[in-house]
Amino acid sequence: MIESPLVMKTLFMVGPVPVTEPVVVTWGIMAALALGGFFATRSLALSPTRYQAVIELVVGAIEDQIQGTMHVAPKPYVAMIGTLFLFILAANWSSLIPGIEPPTAHIETDAALGLVVFCSIIYFGIRVRGIGGYLRTFAEPSIVMLPINLVETFTRTFSLVVRLFGNVMSGVFIIAIILSLAGLFVPIPLMALELLIGAIQAYIFTVLAMVFIGSAAAGERTSGRKQREQP
Amino acid sequence: MNWIEIVSIFAATVAVSFGAVGPALGEGRAVAAAMDAIARQPEAAGTISRTLFVGLAMIETMAIYCLVVALLVLFANPFVR
Numbered sequence: 001m002i003e004s005p006l007v008m009k010t011l012f013m014v015g016p017v018p019v020t021e022p023v024v025v026t027w028g029i030m031a032a033l034a035l036g037g038f039f040a041t042r043s044l045a046l047s048p049t050r051y052q053a054v055i056e057l058v059v060g061a062i063e064d065q066i067q068g069t070m071h072v073a074p075k076p077y078v079a080m081i082g083t084l085f086l087f088i089l090a091a092n093w094s095s096l097i098p099g100i101e102p103p104t105a106h107i108e109t110d111a112a113l114g115l116v117v118f119c120s121i122i123y124f125g126i127r128v129r130g131i132g133g134y135l136r137t138f139a140e141p142s143i144v145m146l147p148i149n150l151v152e153t154f155t156r157t158f159s160l161v162v163r164l165f166g167n168v169m170s171g172v173f174i175i176a177i178i179l180s181l182a183g184l185f186v187p188i189p190l191m192a193l194e195l196l197i198g199a200i201q202a203y204i205f206t207v208l209a210m211v212f213i214g215s216a217a218a219g220e221r222t223s224g225r226k227q228r229e230q231p
Numbered sequence: 232m233n234w235i236e237i238v239s240i241f242a243a244t245v246a247v248s249f250g251a252v253g254p255a256l257g258e259g260r261a262v263a264a265a266m267d268a269i270a271r272q273p274e275a276a277g278t279i280s281r282t283l284f285v286g287l288a289m290i291e292t293m294a295i296y297c298l299v300v301a302l303l304v305l306f307a308n309p310f311v312r
Contacts (some may be wrong), residue, residue, distance in 0.1 A: 006307050141235035159292075169290070173302075200288045207285070 006108060022103035029090045069207060070214035077213065080120055085206040088113065092168055092198025114161035116207045125216035137216065144169040160208055167201045235310050243301035250297025257290045
């Protein structure tokens with residue numbers, strides 16, 4: 001019997017709180033990303049070094065994606081969206097290190113990420129439109145749509161969570177099944193496919209988060225067009 | 232092995248097998264349309280295939296939902312204690 005993908009191994013206890021494996025991996029990824037970001041931005045120069053050029057390329061690509069998807073100036077969103085993308089990508093690819101299971105293969109990690117997206121939709125919506133303006137978007141085409149819009153607010157975040165969880169978990173699960181059926185080197189093509197799926201899912205999660213935030217916050221179509229015409 | 236477990240295993244099988252039919256048809260149509268578009272306009276192949284990958288992942292999510300339901304039925308069934 002293959003062990004259930006829904007239960008987690010407890011590594012050690014901090015007082016009464018059990019610390020599970022995904023939590024440790026998540027903190028490791030967070031530490032790696034934070035240290036990498038710290039050392040990358042410590043000595044920024046006007047004429048970039050090779051390392052700084054790579055970082056600038058990544059940040060520029062994320063800004064271009066935000067500009068292209070949300071049609072607004074990317075400055076307020078690039079920190080959140082960029083962190084989300086880099087974290088999910090690092091989490092999905094952390095299975096490259098032997099013995100480590102990606103933390104996104106457990107629904108708790110994905111639920112936390114979905115909660116971040118849910119809260120930031122409300123935050124950016126209220127920040128751009130004000131509380132009244134944000135609440136008015138729920139009755140946007142007509143007041144009849146109010147319950148559907150309310151339900152949609154929750155279900156779209158939930159489907160975001162289940163999509164990431166299902167894709168990453170199914171990859172881990174299938175590799176485990178193949179490994180238990182066949183020999184040592186047979187799952188390698190599937191693992192390569194899993195890397196592609198991990199990258200695509202990170203991209204999709206980020207793009208959908210951008211679309212949701214954009215629909216709550218990007219303002220009226222006309223005002224967005226005016227902002228772009230000004231410069 | 233009681234009745235609930237037997238029915239659960241059967242339900243998981245049915246969920247995955249029938250849940251895979253719709254996404255398979257959808258992915259086939261999407262790939263066919265993308266091939267058509269690339270054949271008509273080979274210079275747009277990069278954009279088309281990038282969009283195709285994202286679209287395929289979105290369609291595949293439907294099959295993944297069925298897999299998640301099947302795993303819930305198998306491993307986290309509320310009626311099996």
